[in-house]
Amino acid sequence: MSITVRQGRTLSSTTIVFAVLVLAIVAGAIITAVNGRNFFSIGNIDNVLTTMTILGLIAVGQTLVILVGSLDLSVPFVVSLASVTAGGIMAGQTGRIVPAVLLTLLVAVVIGLVNGLIVSQLQVHGFIATLGTGLILSGYLASNFQGSHGEAPRAFRLLDATRIGPVPIATLIMLGCAVLAIVMLRRTRLGHHLYAVGGHAEVARMSGVRTATPIIAAHVICTVLSAVAGLLLLARLGVGQPTVGSQGSYDLMSIAAVVLGGTLLSGGKGNIVGTLAGVAIFAVLDNVMGVMQLNPFLKDVVRGTVIVVAVAVYARREIDRRPARFGSASPTPQEVR
Amino acid sequence: MSTQVTLPRYEGSLGRRLALALRTPGGAVFVLAAVLLVAIVVSNPNFADPGSLIRFAGRTAPIAIAAMGQYYVIVSGEFDLSMAAVIAAQVVLAGNFIGQDEARILPGLVVMFAVGALIGLINGLATTILKVPSFIVTLGMMLALTGLVRYVTGGAATGNPSDAFRDIGRGGIEGVPVVGILPFSLLILLVLAALAVWLMRRPFGRSIVAVGDNAEAARYAGTAVWWLKTRAFIISSLSATVAGILLVGYAGVHPSVGSGYEFAAITAVVIGGVVLGGGRGWVLSAAAGAFALELLFLLLTSLGVPSTWRSTVQGVIIIVAVALAGRSWRATRRPRRRGGVAPSTPPPPPSPPRAQRQETSDA
Numbered sequence: 001m002s003i004t005v006r007q008g009r010t011l012s013s014t015t016i017v018f019a020v021l022v023l024a025i026v027a028g029a030i031i032t033a034v035n036g037r038n039f040f041s042i043g044n045i046d047n048v049l050t051t052m053t054i055l056g057l058i059a060v061g062q063t064l065v066i067l068v069g070s071l072d073l074s075v076p077f078v079v080s081l082a083s084v085t086a087g088g089i090m091a092g093q094t095g096r097i098v099p100a101v102l103l104t105l106l107v108a109v110v111i112g113l114v115n116g117l118i119v120s121q122l123q124v125h126g127f128i129a130t131l132g133t134g135l136i137l138s139g140y141l142a143s144n145f146q147g148s149h150g151e152a153p154r155a156f157r158l159l160d161a162t163r164i165g166p167v168p169i170a171t172l173i174m175l176g177c178a179v180l181a182i183v184m185l186r187r188t189r190l191g192h193h194l195y196a197v198g199g200h201a202e203v204a205r206m207s208g209v210r211t212a213t214p215i216i217a218a219h220v221i222c223t224v225l226s227a228v229a230g231l232l233l234l235a236r237l238g239v240g241q242p243t244v245g246s247q248g249s250y251d252l253m254s255i256a257a258v259v260l261g262g263t264l265l266s267g268g269k270g271n272i273v274g275t276l277a278g279v280a281i282f283a284v285l286d287n288v289m290g291v292m293q294l295n296p297f298l299k300d301v302v303r304g305t306v307i308v309v310a311v312a313v314y315a316r317r318e319i320d321r322r323p324a325r326f327g328s329a330s331p332t333p334q335e336v337r
Numbered sequence: 338m339s340t341q342v343t344l345p346r347y348e349g350s351l352g353r354r355l356a357l358a359l360r361t362p363g364g365a366v367f368v369l370a371a372v373l374l375v376a377i378v379v380s381n382p383n384f385a386d387p388g389s390l391i392r393f394a395g396r397t398a399p400i401a402i403a404a405m406g407q408y409y410v411i412v413s414g415e416f417d418l419s420m421a422a423v424i425a426a427q428v429v430l431a432g433n434f435i436g437q438d439e440a441r442i443l444p445g446l447v448v449m450f451a452v453g454a455l456i457g458l459i460n461g462l463a464t465t466i467l468k469v470p471s472f473i474v475t476l477g478m479m480l481a482l483t484g485l486v487r488y489v490t491g492g493a494a495t496g497n498p499s500d501a502f503r504d505i506g507r508g509g510i511e512g513v514p515v516v517g518i519l520p521f522s523l524l525i526l527l528v529l530a531a532l533a534v535w536l537m538r539r540p541f542g543r544s545i546v547a548v549g550d551n552a553e554a555a556r557y558a559g560t561a562v563w564w565l566k567t568r569a570f571i572i573s574s575l576s577a578t579v580a581g582i583l584l585v586g587y588a589g590v591h592p593s594v595g596s597g598y599e600f601a602a603i604t605a606v607v608i609g610g611v612v613l614g615g616g617r618g619w620v621l622s623a624a625a626g627a628f629a630l631e632l633l634f635l636l637l638t639s640l641g642v643p644s645t646w647r648s649t650v651q652g653v654i655i656i657v658a659v660a661l662a663g664r665s666w667r668a669t670r671r672p673r674r675r676g677g678v679a680p681s682t683p684p685p686p687p688s689p690p691r692a693q694r695q696e697t698s699d700a
Contacts, residue, residue, distance in 0.1 A: 118656060118660070122656075122660040122663070123660070123663050123664075123667075124656060124659045124660050124663060125613045125614065125659065127416075127613060128607055128613060128655055128656065128659045129656060129659075131600060131603075131604075131652070131655060132651075132652040132653065132655045132656035132659075133652060133656070134652065135648040135649065135651050135652030135655070136648070136649045136652035136653060137652075138648045138649075138652075139645060139646045139647065139648040139649025139650070139651075139652065140649060142645035142648070143643060143645040143646050143649075252418075252476055252479075255472070255473075255476070256473065256476060256477075259470070259473050265470040265472060265473065266470070295488055297484045297485075297487035297488035297492070298484055298485075298488050299484065300480045300481065300483055300484030300487075301480070301481045301484040301485055301488070302484075303477075303480050303484075304476070304477035304478065304479070304480030304481035304482075304484065305477065305481055307473060307476065307477045307480070308463060308469055308473060308474055308477035308478075311469045311470070311473050312463065312467040312468075312469045315467060315468040315469050315470075
């Protein structure tokens with residue numbers, strides 16, 4: 001892999017992401033201090049970590065899907081579905097937690113399989129395939145659930161309330177999943193195949209890689225992680241909400257976080273650590289805008305601007321530092337297709 | 338070996354060529370729309386009344402116009418997710434700038450088109466010059482515009498443009514024989530469709546399909562790729578502006594007008610057989626895709642299916658349409674399957690379109 005070829009001389013995009021994150025934290029700390037509060041107080045750190053957890057889980061899954069050259073727009077509906085399914089099965093009883101969680105994850109695996117099979121076997125662009133499955137799920141949710149559904153027992157709600165030091169358990173779960181994904185990408189055959197297929201599917205196929213396997217695996221992992229996010233939201237809210245996913249617009253925000261983290265939207269290049277930094281940038285921005293008591297509608301304006309400006313910075317770098325001899329051989333698209 | 342190479346679709350009589358065209362994804366959508374229309378008329382004979390048909394066409398015009406704008410962006414290989422936000426911004430702009438003052442309608446329209454062109458220009462330049470993926474650029478534009486619109490309006494309906502302005506969207510030529518009323522929106526759609534077809538036959542239209550198919554090749558052929566794509570984004574935003582003007586008539590002024598239009602327009606384009614990633618598809622098929630989608634919703638309504646299931650059906654349709662279209666394009670593009678192909682035909686591209694375009698290696 002040529003990912004580390006030139007890291008010695010020029011900044012890698014992950015370095016830039018972390019530089020932006022540090023910048024955001026410093027600016028955030030100053031702004032928070034000006035408003036008479038401490039950015040690094042336990043309560044504030046806790047707030048940032050909690051904001052990171054849900055989007056972080058989804059964005060880790062989205063990173064894998066984007067790396068393999070696809071997209072997943074169905075995540076918000078998977079989140080909602082997981083929340084109402086688990087909530088409905090639990091119905092407030094502690095004894096039903098395990099079957100509820102298992103069944104929810106099973107449903108997620110099935111949805112991921114369907115997504116992956118449509119993309120790899122029917123050769124439908126991931127954008128359309130997952131837009132389609134997302135619409136299918138949203139129709140099911142809107143037709144069968146009005147208002148909140150089911151209830152999480154106290155024991156399950158503790159998942160959100162418990163903290164080890166300043167770190168919520170939910171955040172640890174998110175970080176654990178992220179570490180597993182990093183190990184998978186760096187150490188396993190599946191991970192290397194994922195980069196190969198995302199980089200150039202045809203070359204990977206001619207080199208003897210079964211291109212379907214990484215695509216399906218990435219989609220399954222992404223929906224499972226989204227379902228875990230839905231379970232954590234259930235633990236946080238106490239009831240299943242059929243609109244909890246679409247309200248967070250996790251589809252577009254997770255894609256934005258992944259790209260903000262330096263992963264190429266067209267696949268084949270990027271990493272999970274950058275994505276986590278991208279999610280952290282969003283969380284810090286949110287937190288600081290909350291401290292400034294900015295109009296919630298203006299927050300979206302700031303987010304939109306930050307996304308485009310930040311990505312513009314790496315997009316230039318990506319082009320500048322690409323070794324010339326790979327210029328004609330590697331797929332270097334800057335756009336989705 | 339003959340030196341003259343003609344594609345099958347340019348051979349034979351007009352009827353034969355028409356039959357072949359209907360078998361491509363871009364032609365099949367017209368058949369699909371016709372079948373849906375027949376199904377609706379069978380399930381609900383009231384709909385066969387020309388008056389209600391023409392009113393349906395008038396209601397569908399904004400989405401068809403938006404789909405034709407989105408077509409230019411998609412066929413050039415990009416995405417425009419900011420369409421719904423542009424519609425909302427234009428609707429609110431109309432409500433606040435024009436208000437009840439009829440003298441401000443004309444300046445208002447000029448301002449709206451200028452704002453639309455500016456948004457398209459920003460989208461296009463950020464995509465082509467800054468090399469940010471269009472998905473991210475238009476997502477950022479969507480967030481920024483939606484936030485701004487909500488901030489300005491406080492999230493509630495504000496402003497009420499004068500009736501003369503709203504008549505552009507909801508009015509029509511009265512007293513037309515047979516159909517009763519001929520909606521202005523349908524007339525605007527027809528004019529824009531004619532304009533779009535003309536544009537696609539101009540050098541601009543030819544080049545934009547070429548850029549979508551293989552931007553690198555188009556660049557070597559001397560095309561200014563960045564300016565072509567930027568113009569596609571401007572057309573897309575302008576068509577969203579027109580859709581917004583028409584929607585003011587139907588829906589009034591509310592920041593949520595047009596919500597969902599970005600995916601609806603992309604759905605319509607894709608149902609029309611246009612390939613995401615660019616280079617394949619016909620502009621009128623995009624408009625036909627919009628009609629097919631709306632007819633499908635109408636059919637579901639007339640069959641008594643609850644409206645909440647609409648999106649499920651839409652999801653199934655979009656996957657099936659793209660799977661079938663992809664199969665069909667691949668079949669028509671790559672006739673090589675071990676012999677049987679005349680060597681004089683240009684060799685088919687060895688790999689799927691994904692692998693062909695490398696327009697960024699020039700930086």
